Amino acid sequence: MNAQAPQPRQRDAIDYAAFRRELVAFVEANCPPGLREIVRSNQKIGREEYAAWQRILHQRGWSAPNWPVEHGGTGWDLQQRYLFEEVAAELDCPPLYHHGLGHIGPVIMHFGTPEQKARFLPRIVDGSEWWCQGYSEPGAGSDLASLKTAARRDGDDYVINGQKIWTSHAHEADIMYTLVRTSNEGRKQAGITLLLIPLDLPGIRIRPIHTIDQWHHVNEVFLDDVRVPAANRLGQEGDGWKCAKFLLDRERLSPAMVPRLIRQLQQVEELIHSRIRADGPSPTLHRALERLFLAQASAMGAREMLLSAIQEEMNGTLRSSKSSALKLHYTELSQQISGLAYDLVAPRYASRLLPQVPAADGADDRDIERQLLHTYLFYRSRTIAGGTSEVQKNVIARDLFGG
């Protein structure tokens, strides 16, 4: 053992059961019931809800469970991080906002200058600054490297022109970490640079995209002669692709995903039980139970797959085929679960998705069955966003077949 290296708390020295109890007690005492109700009933959550919980966690020093202590994180080990996510999911706390804590934060830690770390990281940890991801463009989706949004160097600034699309949360974000083209020479990937673009700059216009789930999640972002200081460039010019890959590899390994799936499965099971109590065990409900059992087993497998992938990632042995396999499996399983919920709620809610005059007491919003229909529709994007299933399969196949 290396006595010099700063040691995290020893694995066998941690009483995980006590740690879990501490988490539960904290959530029960501090996560506002109204917030938990919003999450429980599967409502669409936005900055307000994410940030409210993050502020509370921040006061306790827990707002960045996966970050090292030096940057304001908890320094927890894998088991503790997983327990945190498990308790948060079981007790219906809002998830941690991934774009800051999960995505750009680690990239800034890895590629950022000391000034950038000091400027950006604390506000990610305390939740005062909100991020979104400006990667995709109308012509560059699966083939991200063909992106065209151009950044031209002009003195100490870059001048940016182009358009981003599918930008989740842009309407409520402060900064967009953005892939731009700084060169058309050589390989397409080599001319890409990562810029941190404040969204209140002149020349930026954000327009909502109307999606089939009827939730406002994604946007178009138009950039028209937008001036961004060169100090907002992360890494060197041309390093953008490297940063993006670094980020994507982590995006696929969020410890939060499996506990949220398991919570959804519990909710679907409760729904089936309530139907059985109301209508008796009809053939449809028998069939739903079979699908539930299969999904439960599959989620158990996903849990082990995730934990081993995180372990491998920490040891530096993780193959990209495994993180892609996890993304593929997790997103398809989440569609199976939301599809099962759909079959139970659609007969009633397909014709009642949006009440034209919502109940004044919020009863329509709290109606979990209605929200499960929104969720089913929204989850069609699970196998599209963050790299489509087809693209994941290409990645996995390349690794399996050696080319």
Added chain:
Amino acid sequence: MSFRTIPLYPGDMYDTACRLASEHAPAAATADASPAWRQMLELGWQGVLVAEAAGGVGATLQDLAAIVEGTGRAGLTVPLADRCGVAPVALAAADSEAAVALLGAVAAGTASVCPVLSAGSDGPGRAGAARLAADGSLHGLLGAADLSEPATHLLFSARDQGGEAALVLLPFDRVAAAARRYTGADGRQFADITLDGIALGPESVLLRGRPAATAAVAACHAGALLGCVRVVGAIAAMIELTIDYLNTREQFGAALSSFQVLRHRVVEMYVLYENTAGLVRRLVEQAHETGFDGYPRDLAAARLYVGTVCRTVAEGVIQLHGGMGMTWEMLAARLGMQILGDSQRYGDPAECLDWLTAGSLAAAAA
């Protein structure tokens, strides 16, 4: 040129329907009739199935199917099957003077009858919720009336205290205030209507007992069948649109249609489409020959099957369009929402499975 499907019933009716529907972008919902619907009323489409003697066109079920299929391609939210199929079938069964007069107005487009019918235990469907009390007053809830276009009347199933069926007709303005309105996942406008002690005159009850039940079942049969026809039209358009999209959009320097996995997925949807079209054509012919007599087991099985096809095709089309598949602007995605909506009406997959299973278990025990 890209691939084009062959309609179930090619001809003038189909062509007119396609042309008319494609001329109208889906309109934002208002209390007034949409321009597309007004034109359909003027063309007398509500009277296609109405006998000539009653002022209608007296055309065949295939003619109406051609209209429903053609308009089904365009993503409009007009309640064609309900107003031109279901309501006329039920009214024709009533055969009273008032019903015949109303049929004439329906055919002329001056009245429009919104049906909220239940097949009761004679077909897949949840039991009708309206109750007729001894004093002639109505209670309960009429669920999910399709009011995407204005209606002058509501036609619905009710049961009296003895469990006897009744077919009830009410002017819409008598219940308008009791309607809670919703937009469905497919953009159609629905309402739940609370019947809170509304007093009925004898003229409002068109039929009682077995004839009322039979009329409701026949009308639900028409609704289920025409819903399947609309799905066939919509899926045909979705496949054509998807092929066009994959041929046009490029990623990695190649048209998406050059990726075999995407081609195969479209092929799988196409095979489902051909199979569904064959099945639905057969059922339309059958109904044409025998009338809407009862709710056939084959139709319930077809709806169960079509429900799964709708899921597969809607989900496939979204996935194949990538992010664009999630957008409301994309016709293929909107059609996906509509076929999901269609598969929930007049026998959703769960009702069909339960009804079919109950029938099978009874047959096995006999």
